[in-house]
Amino acid sequence: MLKKICCGFLLVLSLLTMLSVNAGEVAAEVLEQSFISGATNKSALSYAAGEEMVFTFKFHMPAGHTPEKNWSLFYTRKGDDGEVFSGRVPANEMLTVKTKLNRRGFVSVTVRLVDENNKFIAWKNRRNQARNISFFAGTAVEAEKLTDCGEPADFDQFWQKQRAKLAQVPFAGKVELTRFNKSGDVEIFIVKIPCAGPRPVTGFIGVPVNAQPKSLPCEIVFTGYGNTKLVHTYTKWSADRVKLLINAHGQEINQSKEYYDKFFASISSNGHSYAFDPIQNSDPETAFFNGMALRVMRALEYLKSRPEWNGRDLIARGGSQGGMQTVWAAALDSDVTEAYPYITWCCDLAGASKAQRLAAYWRIQYVPALDYYDPVFMAKRIKNAKVVITRAGLGDYICPPSGLAILYNNLATPDKTIVWVQGSDHGFVPKKSEVITWRSGK
Template identity: 45%
Template sequence: MKAYHIIQLLLLLCAVSLNVEAQEIDHDKITFTVTLDRDNPDYKPGEPMKFTFKVDFGEQAPPEKNYSVFWVRSGDDGIRKSGEFTVVPGKAEEVVVSTDKPGFVRLEAWLRDSEGKNIPVTFRKGNHAVKRQKAFDGGAGVEIFSLKQAVAEPADFDAFWTRQKARLNKVPLKYTLNEVAMPDKDFKQYAVTIDCAGPRPVTGYLVIPAKAKDKSLDAIVSYHGYGTGAQKPFVKAWRNAIYFSVNAHGYELGKDQQYYKDFAASIRSGKHNYAFDPAQNADPEKAYFNGMAMRVMRSLQFVKSLPAWNGMNLKVEGGSQGGMQSIWGASLDSQVNEARVNDPWCADVGGVTVKRLNGWRPSYVPGLNYYDIINHAKRIGKHCKVTIVKSGLGDYVCPPSGVTSLYNSIIAPKEIVYYQGSDHGFSLPGGQTFKVKAK
């Protein structure tokens, strides 16, 4: 009996040891890389797009039970496929996709353990680390520089914006500047409120060199992404220019957290967050974007009125919703001569009508066509350089089909940079990039 119990104990200890060993995989040490067979994401119809996957466990023994990679292919062609392969440390695995239709293919992938549980993958750049449940989100396209927006612009597009400008110009350009603390004594900072057409004024923070001479400085206006969080004043200045950072809503500055929570609730439309109500968006003059566009135009009028502006260089910049506002600004104010945007929002809002992969944006109704940034981009003059700093090939907040159609519509000097394996809020460290320029 003693021998029997000893054998049982040894078996139990072995099982515990194996379980501990299985738990000793340090997921932070895993590296997960995906490489497209070329940097240029533009392919011919039917041409293979080859993605090479490599998983490395980082000098630790691989798990006793195999890990796998599960992938999903979707696309503007409406085709959806999936597959899975077993991870063999050090061995590359290829996933090949294609499409016969102009547009983009999206490829997503997850690392999974033997039980099918997603394993988070850590990506590092310097001292910064990001842990992600989805190990890869990227893609490529076919004849992408032939893409156009899905829905024609409204016949009265120009007349509509002429009316909006007339509404704005009925409101005198009056503003208040309240100086706020600026640690860098070579600059002054002001909380700005500017009268504007629409439901609320323009509000934001202005930073300007303390000893600026008249007609000496470029002006830069920066617009914000989606959300209603409190705008904070700057703690440092980094540009020898007039720099005006404008929130999207015209809320009051310097309030407590409860104020901004209440404000966010006040601009909802029924069950919808701001700008997402289809009924509201059906009428372009009642859409939430209308007041936002008014504030964009008024913010540019304001900086042009400042004595220190040199009368020559007026730049707009922003990401996502801020990119959308920047394109509006470059279209609606002919004195803007540079626009730099990052993953710009609401390009090709009607793309869903031709079954293109949709983004996170308001449901399409024709009233949104007046705010589609492609219709605005067409009107940006050749004097204005437009740089799309980033278009993530896995960004389905601002789908690459829409951002590329935006690029294709611009007649001004332009540039776009595609980021492989990058989505809306994440850029893959060391990932492939591809830049396209046109004069």
């Protein structure tokens, strides 16, 4: 059972499987400036089947400092071929890992700074957050040719039915706006919009002061998985657009901790945190994602009804769970002109069981009804919007790179981009590493 999960982008680390050890006499400030670098013998996404992949890693510390004698670089190799092996070298030595992949797909090599018992060398930063030193490398064979596992035959009919359900709950004249705050030249309101499904759309909307009718773009922002309150500081408010920041669940805004504790307990199901119950997910009509998707569609309808909207520019943006919602937005509303998902969650949910791809280590149990919500199938319905997947981590196994590759491959729009980051997992981004951009732009 999942317990408390921090708000924002879900940063679930392998601390779940390896304990940490205090860094001892090495100051936190020194460890904070230390890092592992990683590289491959050729560009990470350019390997052929059966070709040798050579990874090299090195641990770096600030001038005048050297690793403790009991420190090591410990690595684990996994891949879409199911092969797993690991090893270690002293932290003052170069680590070289050689492997290959005989099929289309990805290889993952994760490297950690550990002690002799394989416990992370960890410290607390200024925010009292535990930190460790890692590098999350990845390579691929023909990632640009990866395909999905097949969509439901009635995919489009299902979503036509959901649109009809939404249309039965009008919102015109029923939207609640409560003045909340001001950020520069932007008035911020708490907003509640009637919606089909169990709960309304709720969030914050920022409207520039003295905005003229039909003068501004509209943007919607989605957040990552979490069970805490939505705060207006999650996004930067701008005087050049109307911006709507919504939560995924429709909870009341600006309430007490006790309210949110009760709310998130109420939306858990059969001992699972929200969206994770396979029984609830066995029917696409009862899946938690159903209400979430209805709220995405209704939020866009509301933005398009705003008098300030210029009638042209409709932008969606979000990461992880919010990246999934961003793809939904562009797929389910053809008026969306730009979409900026990143580290997009729930791509290719069937891939682990149907195509033997390396699974996410924190993931929803696959059931066929979830195919209706999978971003890789939604991508085929995005035909006109500009889509930029602003980050895909080659070592992200909350949102595995195979799923992100299929998401990109399936996008029907002629204007699409994905930015791959070597060494990056779901939250960590190396200071210096290979960045690979695929682009098929106008």
